[in-house]
Amino acid sequence: MSKEINAVYIGRKRTMDYCLVVVTIFNKGENQCTIRARGRSISTAVDVAEITKRKYLSVIEVSDVKIGSEVLEGDHGPKTVSTIDITLKRKSDK
Amino acid sequence: MSKEINAVYIGRKRTMDYCLVVVTIFNKGENQCTIRARGRSISTAVDVAEITKRKYLSVIEVSDVKIGSEVLEGDHGPKTVSTIDITLKRKSDK
Numbered sequence: 001m002s003k004e005i006n007a008v009y010i011g012r013k014r015t016m017d018y019c020l021v022v023v024t025i026f027n028k029g030e031n032q033c034t035i036r037a038r039g040r041s042i043s044t045a046v047d048v049a050e051i052t053k054r055k056y057l058s059v060i061e062v063s064d065v066k067i068g069s070e071v072l073e074g075d076h077g078p079k080t081v082s083t084i085d086i087t088l089k090r091k092s093d094k
Numbered sequence: 095m096s097k098e099i100n101a102v103y104i105g106r107k108r109t110m111d112y113c114l115v116v117v118t119i120f121n122k123g124e125n126q127c128t129i130r131a132r133g134r135s136i137s138t139a140v141d142v143a144e145i146t147k148r149k150y151l152s153v154i155e156v157s158d159v160k161i162g163s164e165v166l167e168g169d170h171g172p173k174t175v176s177t178i179d180i181t182l183k184r185k186s187d188k
Contacts, residue, residue: 039137040137041137042136042137042140043133043134043135043136043137043176046136046161046176046177046178047176049161049176050161050162050163050174050176054163054174062161065159065160065161066159067140067143067144067156067159067180068144069144069148080144080148082137082140082141082143082144083140084140086161
């Protein structure tokens with residue numbers, strides 16, 4: 001199984017597009033996937049995690065949520081934005 | 095010290111208004127505070143936690159972040175929204 005972080009970066013596409021990406025990652029046999037977002041996309045990241053878990057993949061769970069800040073170069077100088085990393089994991093077999 | 099959860103609910107006010115609420119809670123001597131938000135306010139909740147920590151209160155840290163879903167009664171029937179709970183704690187003395 002791949003040890004790479006399967007990162008899904010949330011941008012301006014529709015929420016369901018990102019849910020499909022996450023579903024595809026787990027259906028390929030991966031056991032973990034990290035949803036990453038900055039600024040206003042943070043709410044969408046939480047939606048993607050929750051909707052995927054609830055509607056499409058009952059075999060996954062949220063294993064970790066991290067928040068932080070990042071400095072971006074904007075048109076008017078550096079700008080600090082908030083970030084979120086949501087790690088989803090396949091539930092261990094019982 | 096109070097054992098109650100000092101919850102700050104994020105709504106439509108400005109980000110800085112909520113930062114001030116958090117600062118006030120810790121300045122009153124509390125050791126913990128939880129920032130709660132739903133839907134689009136989730137990004138603001140992360141901003142409040144990060145800005146308060148970075149700019150106003152270096153003595154606090156994010157101790158836990160939880161995401162979840164909640165069913166709300168809307169005008170067009172029940173609607174599921176995502177939620178976030180960010181717990182801030184005073185750093186333990188070294």
